Every structure is written in structure tokens, then in C-alpha cells.
Amino acid sequence: MSITGLMQMIEKGTYPPVLLLYGKEVYLRDHYAHRIRSTATTQMPELNCSEFTELPYSIETIREAVQTIPFLDDRRVVILRSCQLFATEQADFSKKLADLIPQIPKTTLLLILEGELNGKSVPKSALFTAITEHGHTYELTHPSAADMVAWTNREFARLDKKIRVSDIEYLLSICPDDLLTLRNEIDKIAAFADENQVISREHIDAMVIKTPSANAFLMVEQALGGNIAQAVSQFRTLLRLGEEPVGLFSLFGTQLLTLLKIRLCYDAGQNSASIASTLKKPEWTVRKNLSLAKRYSASRLLSVLESYNQAYLGIMSGKTDGALAFELFLASAF
Numbered sequence: 001m002s003i004t005g006l007m008q009m010i011e012k013g014t015y016p017p018v019l020l021l022y023g024k025e026v027y028l029r030d031h032y033a034h035r036i037r038s039t040a041t042t043q044m045p046e047l048n049c050s051e052f053t054e055l056p057y058s059i060e061t062i063r064e065a066v067q068t069i070p071f072l073d074d075r076r077v078v079i080l081r082s083c084q085l086f087a088t089e090q091a092d093f094s095k096k097l098a099d100l101i102p103q104i105p106k107t108t109l110l111l112i113l114e115g116e117l118n119g120k121s122v123p124k125s126a127l128f129t130a131i132t133e134h135g136h137t138y139e140l141t142h143p144s145a146a147d148m149v150a151w152t153n154r155e156f157a158r159l160d161k162k163i164r165v166s167d168i169e170y171l172l173s174i175c176p177d178d179l180l181t182l183r184n185e186i187d188k189i190a191a192f193a194d195e196n197q198v199i200s201r202e203h204i205d206a207m208v209i210k211t212p213s214a215n216a217f218l219m220v221e222q223a224l225g226g227n228i229a230q231a232v233s234q235f236r237t238l239l240r241l242g243e244e245p246v247g248l249f250s251l252f253g254t255q256l257l258t259l260l261k262i263r264l265c266y267d268a269g270q271n272s273a274s275i276a277s278t279l280k281k282p283e284w285t286v287r288k289n290l291s292l293a294k295r296y297s298a299s300r301l302l303s304v305l306e307s308y309n310q311a312y313l314g315i316m317s318g319k320t321d322g323a324l325a326f327e328l329f330l331a332s333a334f
Contacts (some may be wrong), residue, residue, distance in 0.1 A: 006032060006138050013039045017104040018135035020128075022114040027179035028140040033079070033113055040109050042072040047109040059096040061158055066100070066108045069254030074107065081113045098130040110135075110234050132141070134252055143179075145282035156185060156199060159190040163199040169284035170203050174214040212243065216251035217288075220259070224295050225334045232327050252326075253308050260301040262286060263293040307333040 009015065010032070019036065021029045041048040050065040062078070070076040085094050104110055112131070117139075121277075131137055143151060152168045175185050188207045194197055210218070215238055222231040238248055245264055265275040272290055276283040293301070311329040314320035320328075 003138065003140070005136075009136075010035050010039055011286065012219060015109045016135035017106070017108065018101050018110040018112070018131050020114065020131045020135070021139070021140060022112075022117050023140035024116050025140045025142055025179060026115065028143075029113055032138075032140070033081075033111060036109075036111060037077050037079070040075050040077050041070070041073055044071050047071045048076040049079065050076070051081060052083065053081045055083050055090060055093060055236050056114050057083075058095055058099065059093060062097065062162040063100055063103075064169040066104050066110055068108075070073070070107050070260045075109060076107065079111045079113065082115065083112075085112065085114065085127060086117050086119075086125060094125065095126040101127075101130040104134070113166055122168055138173045145172050145284065146278070148177075148247070148282070149284075151179070152182065152186065155186045156190065159187070161190050161193060161199050162197055165271060167199060167201050167204065169282075170201060170283070171208065172219075173285060173288060174204075174210045174272070175208055176211055212238075212247065212251050215243075216248065216255045219248075219252060220255045221292055225293060226334070228330050229332055231330055234322075235326055235330075239323060249312060249322060249326050253312060256301065256308060259289055259293045259296075260298060260305060262289050263296070263301055265321045266290060266293065266299055305332050313316065 015036070018040050023029060037045070048070045050068075054066075062080070065078045068076060072144060084090055085097065090178060101110070108305055125252060128137070147163060148167050149172070152172065154166075156163045160221065170255065171185070171189075172182075175182055185208050189199060189203050190206050193203045196203070215234065219231045219234050222228075222234060235245075235248060258281075262275055265278055270278065272283055272286045275281075275290070276286045279286070296304075308329060311320070315322050315325050
């Protein structure tokens, strides 16, 4: 079912016997789980909620929990969190849980919280089938680019701060894209800004440690701009901070390939919104890369990539030291 349906269910406070929340975005999963628990058990929540984190637990322990009568309330909640119920090694327990689900009384909500569910067999499993027959499943995926901007703006507003959309996009381009990490970074930035009501890029740069991919973009930007010495200096700084040369070199190549793809789309007449849709990337990322990709023709970028591939093969074969190969590549390719 859709997230809109989940939100409407929470607002009404009416729940089926079983719910499954799963997906890559753990922050959203736990956010909705907290709201479900808060609305499903309004009286004596400490007595009317049982949580089981990871197995092993016997099926009898779970059976006892779901069949316990709520205390001074209409419903109790039983939570199974990160128990890997759809993993092959849990097949026996999951089959028994599937058999238990039809027996869950109307006074109990069984809330199952999992991460990503990989494998084509999952929707066909006995447990997944039982959940869909007696309740609902919700996959919590990463929000769209527009939703990420809106959410970030709301989080700063929650802390009585204002921020320009361009600075939100900058923050999203250098920060890990999971919401839990992003929220922690927002809290840090707001605290650092102190009495300043408007968040500036200087506040962001002072508090946020750039992701490796953001650092790779910076090095590519410096190299394509002819600032080879700055790119080498950035590379050496990252090495001192503990980054591996092969990893940095790989990210550099990924960034070059992204620029080539964007340049080819641009040459085909696509605008930034169309390119973002084609490459499945946020539009602000495309806009930032497009301004860089325009500095070189597609043939020039392809030539740089070919030089990169030769240098990368030298590193992987052990013929060339990683740090030295990177610096030689920058000096020769640009």
C-alpha cells in the first residue's frame, strides 16, 4: 500500500492485526513505527507494548505476547524489530509465525520492522503472504529530490532556522543521503549557527564532513578547471585523513563517467530536468555537474576517461603505486 494510506491509517488510529514496514530508509521506518505505537496504545504504553529485537526467540514467546489481553486499553502492540524474518536461516521460525498470524486477536497489533527485502522469493513466502492476507505491507524507500528539499527545510524550521533552497541543495550534495544522518547534521549546523536565524553555506562547511563522492567531485572540478596543484593537494589531504588511494581513484572515475553521461544527454538536447529523469539523479546534482561538463566536449571527456582507465589498470595490477599513479594521471590527462 502507499505511504499516503499508511499516514491515513495512523491519523484514524485503526489498525489490522499485522503490519510490515520495510525498506532502505530506516529513519522513516522507525519514525512511522513510533507514530503507530503512540496511536495504537494510548493508555499504559509501557505495559501494552512488547518489543523483540533480533532472534532467537521461541514462537511460543511471541504467541504469548500477541495473545496477552491489553491492560486498561483497547489494544496492545507487539514489535519484531530487525529479526531477519525473511532470511533463509529463519525459514522455520517464519513459517510458524505465518501460521500464528491468523490467530492474532483484534486487541493486538503485530508490527514487523525489517530492512531491505532482497530476493524474488520474498513476496511468495508464507510469511509475506500471511501478512498481506491479514494486514498491510509498506516499503519505505528514499524520498524524491523535491521531498528531500522540503523535508530538510521543515527540519531547519523545527529548530527556528531559515535556509535558502540553494544551500539546502548544497547540503544534500555533500552529506550522506540517509535521513537519520542528515537530521543529525541539521541539528549540528543549527547548534553551531547559535543565534543566527539564517543558515549560511559557511555554517554548513564548518560542521559537515563531506562524503567521499563529494570530495571526488571537488577534485574533478579542480582538475577540469586547470587547478591541478589544488586537486593533488586535496588528494594528499584525504590520504592523510585515512582514505585509500584506490578508493579515491575509483570515485574520481565514477565522477568522470557521470560528467560524460550528462554531457551526452546535454548534447542530445536535454535540459537539466530531463537529464535528471534519464539518469535517475536529483536535479540539483545534475545542475552542478552540468556546469562542469560544459567546460569540455564529450570527446574530450571520453579521452580523459580512457587515460583514467589505463592508470586504474596499472594500480589494480600492482604495477604502479596508487598515490603516484593518481598524481601522474592528473598531470598528464589535464
